[in-house]
Amino acid sequence: MLTVVQGEGAAGAAVVDEVDMVMFTGSTATGRRVAEQAARRLIPCSLELGGKDAMIVCEDADLHRAARAAAFYALQNAGQICMSIERVYVEEPVHDSFVGHLVEQVRSLRQGHGGAGEVEVGAMTTAAQLELVSGHVQDALARGAVAVTGGRRGPGPGRFFEPTVLTGVDHSMLCMTEETFGPTIPVMAVGNREEAVRLANDSPYGLAASVFTSDARAGEALARRLEVGSVVINDALIFFGAPYLPMGGWKQSGIGVRHRIEGLHKYTRPQSIVVGRDWPVRDPHWFPYRPSVSRTLRQVLRLSARR
Known part of the structure; x- marks a missing residue:
């Protein structure tokens, strides 16, 4: 029922x-x-619970794919998905090129009211959420960030906020430390992937992350150091479509897992029932104790432990 x-x-x-x-x-x-x-x-x-999912873009990554992935996974459902990409760390040598590709993608998106296939980015679910997104962007701009595209509430009726790419961001800004849950993509340049991992882990959240690199083995090594429940190499969020994988957050992103057998067992209460049959009136290990029986039982336990 x-x-x-x-x-x-x-x-x-x-x-x-x-x-x-x-x-x-x-x-x-x-x-x-x-x-x-x-x-x-x-x-x-x-x-x-909530997330502040990080995306790491290494110097050797396919920047076209990385930018397209960032635009899709950060702005899908107007960013109102707990596993959305909410912050991006890009190695310094390719930062400007990545931002250029990303801005090109974001500026091509259609926002507004429309049916399937007519728009890519919709509205905020509530007025309070619109205020929160706007507050995060205004906080970043006041602290020195730049809105390369977007950065304002959408024109006309409705709770719209423009798809926004922010650069010049750091961890003093709300957009990099608190869950935004909106159509924003803050991009931060880092000196190397070591700094990217450190900053990605500098968060109370630990839901998911993604790493973009042409070296899959190096990507896996980075993934193992990220303090999150799920990591995708050269993509994002697709673990949600793999029901044989456990999905759950670390730190303040949650307790327990969804999917796989663990995700089903949490709804159950285990119970053990043991039925004894054809037992003697008194087992050897019952009262009263006898030295000879104790020595025998000790030897039996030692033999069992060796097997």
Whole structure:
């Protein structure tokens, strides 16, 4: 039986007070409250929370593909996907070239109301989200960043914010440290891939990341050092379409995993049942203890441990 309950925070809190297990998808702040309420009842919970997914572009990457991937995975659904690319670190020698390709892609996108195939970028879901996105961009511009394209609310009716590419960003800015959940792509130049890994890990979030390089082995080595639940080499987010892979965030991006057998087992409660049959009246290891029996049992345990 499936029961659908609609409502806001109070409805969600009431549900947590009644169920045996909670699977929550949403913001880190709300997820923390869900976990606290579940802990008071001593029921399990699995949390799929926010992210600040990093993309690392190495000097040897295919910049055309990397730029197209950044535009798609950062701006899909107007950036309102928890696993969207939210910050990009590019090695200095190819930074300007990458930004040029990215801006070309972003400027070609259509935004507004429309059906399938008519527009690429839509609107913000709520007025509050529009304010948050605008606030992150204004904070970056005030601290010295440059909006190479976009940077403003969209014209006309609707909760639109222009697809935006920001350069000259750093970790003093909200757009690089807090979840934006909007159509922005902040791009930061780094001296080398070591700095890129350090900055990518400099975050309370750990949902996913991507690495673009022509050296797959080097990409895998970088991926293993990233403090996130999923990493894709020369693509992004496609792990979501692989149900045989566990998907879950680290740090403040969540608890537990989705997909694979672990994702199903979390909805179950294991129970062990042992049936004894044809046993003697008293087992050898029961009371009363006898020295001879204890020595025999000790030898049996030692032999079992050697096997």
